[in-house]
Amino acid sequence: MANQGMKQRRTKKIKKFTNRMSSRLLFVFSVILIFMTVLIGRIVWLNHTDGVRYEKKVLSQQTYTSTTIPYQRGSILDRNGTVLAYSEKVYNVILDVYYALSEKEYAEPTKKALINSFEGVTEEKINKLYEEKKTSRYSIILKSISYEDMEKFKELAKADKNIQGVWFEEDYKRRYPYETLASSVLGFTTNDNNGNWGIEQFYNDTLNGTNGIEFGYMDSELKLEKNVKSSINGNTVVSTIDANVQRIIQDHIKAYIKEYDPDNMGVIVMNPNNGEILAMASNQEYDLNKPTDLTPFFTKDEIKGMTEEEKMNFLNNLWRNYTISNSIEPGSTFKPFTIAAALEENLIKPSDTFYCDGGEVILGTPVGCSKRTGHGEITLTQALMVSCNDALMQIVEKEGAKLFTSYQKYFGFGGKTGIDLPGEESGILFANDKLSKLDLAISSFGQTFNVTMIQMAAGYSSLVNGGYYYEPHIVKEVLNSGGSVVSTNDKKLVKLSVSSTTSDFLKEALLKTVAEGTAHGAQVTGYEIGGKTGTAQTYPRAAEEKLLSFIGSVPAKDPQLVVYVVIHNPKKVEKKKQSSALATEEAGAIMAEILPLLEIYPAADSDGAVTNTGKGTDNANKESTGNKENAGNTENSENSSNQENGQATNTQDNETQSSNQDTEQQTEDGFPVEGSIDPLPDAIGDNAGDNATADDTESQDNNSEYNSSGGND
Structure with a gap:
């Protein structure tokens, strides 16, 4: 009995591991496992997102140093x-x-x-x-x-x-x-x-x-x-800049400043077929290693006398890129755009003629041509060659304000080009509902509105490259520290600006403008160059200061390069003698130096001899090249080629021939057809960099001060 009791007591002490107990244990284990998983996950997340901060916090409890x-x-x-x-x-x-x-x-x-x-x-x-x-x-x-x-x-x-x-x-x-x-x-x-x-x-x-x-x-x-x-x-960063071309244009600018002392000067060299900028410079240059050093510009005493605000104002102007940050009135370099718009809309034809009697009277205000006696009856090509304001005013009248302003914007004016540089300005345009008939007439030859140099270079490139508007850019590609390509800035086609037919006509007309017209100073021996001159009066008009310019392309019929030169108020030149010839000859001198460097060589005829398509900057003779390659062109039939003596046979009537001779005489005197220029009124247009908006400018319909627009070629 005693043994049985002992067994019963022992049996009572042994407890079974019941299902309930197993469930509880599993629950506790699961909770611990979940907690550990969350904790590990939190640690991993903290280490990934904020590990450095916590690492520093731990290290701050010790004696340590840290170095960047x-x-x-x-x-x-x-x-x-x-x-x-x-x-x-x-x-x-x-x-x-x-x-x-x-x-x-x-x-x-x-x-x-x-x-x-x-x-x-x-x-x-x-x-x-x-x-x-x-x-x-x-x-x-x-x-x-x-x-x-x-x-x-x-x-x-x-x-x-x-x-x-x-x-x-x-x-x-x-x-x-x-x-x-x-x-x-x-x-x-x-x-x-x-x-x-x-x-x-x-x-x-x-x-x-x-x-x-x-x-x-x-x-x-x-x-x-x-x-x-x-x-x-x-x-x-690999830029599109060619250091040798850049040095050449900067040397030319420095020499020009020393000789003529302009207020401002800018030069752009651009590839019209992809938007790459090969060189870009103005008269404001400084040592990049010492960008705040004022000693090259002022004496020590002058620097001591300047306030901090004066110093910063000067430096900001010094660092500013004139070619993209300042707006200017383009003058007659804009005429190809006015003509292009009319051609695209079939308002005019390449074979059209215009009669120039020396100007137009618009709303009672006389607007004169550069040739006071008039050019007589001229073709559309000749309108560009002799830079006839009268013909351009007749053309823009057909366009009207709405069409004209819409094409201004379509050609890239009034908005940023998108160039990959800071500080680009948009320029100033009239709204079409505020562009009076007088303003419209003056706008046809590039006054009353402001553009930037980069806008002009990009737009002009599209006119002569077949109609393709490429976004201008300054960087070619990006490489990593190992030299591998990270990204490339390929040419970016923004729009088709004009048809190939319009582009072909303009290339021919601009070639003749350099070979036989107002832009003859841009010729370089052996090269066919097309281009247009410009002379705009800057604000205030009464000061009679001028902005002189030339924009051109080479080779004229298959452009590989666009060169744009702008010169504002060369003070060492008498005001009455300031003309676009100063910019045109400078452009010719620049091209003569950079073209061989860029492996753009003179054209050769069938016998392998170099074809001289112009007088050349060093050989200003009176012979005409005859435009050999254009013989038989129906749009330019007035100039047929005499291949035996290289001289052109003029097929125009006596009146036109007399007009051309008059033009030639003016250019030979070193003062192209923009010749005598009457001031524009102060209210028309603004000087480069002015912050006024055209929308706030009052209409000039009844401006009795406006006697002539002769401020253009």
Whole structure:
């Protein structure tokens, strides 16, 4: 019985692992597993999104130092690989004051070594650090020393073991090896690697990289344990600029400034078949390595007398890119656009003729042509050749304000071209409902509205390349630090501006304008060049200051290059003698130098001999080339070729022939047909850079001051 009782008691102590208990255990295990999963997930997420911050927070509980590892900003190259801007590795001198004072024998040798090795480091500076920052582990003593200077100090430290606590931090300094070359295109950087103006600003994020960091942990024996996160260097930008062409145009501008002292001057060289800018410059150039240096422009006393605001105003104007940021009245260089619009709308035909009697009277106001006695009956081609205002006013009357302004916008005026540079302006146009008949007439030959040089270059390119409007651009491609292509800026077709028929007509007419008309000064021996001159009176009109220009393409029938030259108020030229010839001859001189460089060579005839299609800038003879390649062209049948003597046979009537001779005489005198010019009223048009809007300008219908528009070729 006793044994049975013992067995029963033992049986009662043994408990079975019931299903309920199993469920509870499984539930607890599941909760723990879920909690651990969430916790691990949270840790992974924090490490991924905010790991560096927490890492720094942990490190802040220890004795440590951290150093930024700077990235290298990408270089800027020209189209041929010439380095225009790069970041040179330099070194900052860092003093660990705490360590330099940790032993008595370290302090003086370290101080003397720093003073003797680096210019600008004084005893007072080191003593101040010793006194005020005894526990500092990171004090910058000097920035941007060279590798050679760093190595000299290291050799000194090797020779004297008591020189302690000095180390060197890598950094980069922006360098521009050609100083002023393409300054308005490249721009510059501040000390924090932020670009100002030009490519440096527009492509700032592309050129910049990402800093790395080096954590230094000091153990109990003052040994440094390092943890490094490497930096990522910036990308390299390959521009469309040709450094040699850029240097040539800048040299020409400097020489021109010295001789004629213009208020402003700009030159653009562009590939009309893809929108690439080969060169772009103005009279404002500066040393990119010292962008805030005023000494090249003012004396020391003048600089001392300037306020900070005056200094900044001057610098902002100096850094400004005139060719994209200033608006100008284009003058007669706009006439091809007026004609193109009328041709596209079938309002005129290439074979049409116009009678010029010296001007038009519009709403009681006489608007004169450049030739006061009139050109007589002329063809559409001749209207461009002799730059006849009267013919253009007759053409624009057929267009009307609404059509004219719509084509202005369609050709890219009144809006930004989209060029990849900061600071582009849109220009100023009249709204069609505020464009009076008088304003419309004057607008036909390029006054009353403002455009930018880049708008003109892009629009003109489309007129002569078959009608393709390409977005102008300054960067060709982007490379990574290893040299591989990251992205390319291929030509971007924005629109078809005109038909090929209109483009072909304009190329022929503009060729004759250079060969036989007002733009003869742009001729270069052996080359066929097409182009148009312009002379616009700037605001205020009473000042009689002029903006002289030429825009042209070469070869005329298959353009590979567009050159646009603008000169504002050359002060060393008597005002009455200021004419577009000054800009035209300058364009010819530039083209003569850059065409062979760009491997654009003179055309050769069937016998392999060079064909001279013009007088040339160095051979201003009176012979006509006869336009050999145009013989038999029905649109230009007035000039048939005499191939035996190279002279043209004029098929026009005596009146037209007399008109052409009169024109030739004017150009031979060095004063093309824009000749005598009466002032425009102040209210018509504005000077470059004026901020007024055309919409706010009152209609000039009843402006009794407006006697003539002769301010154009």
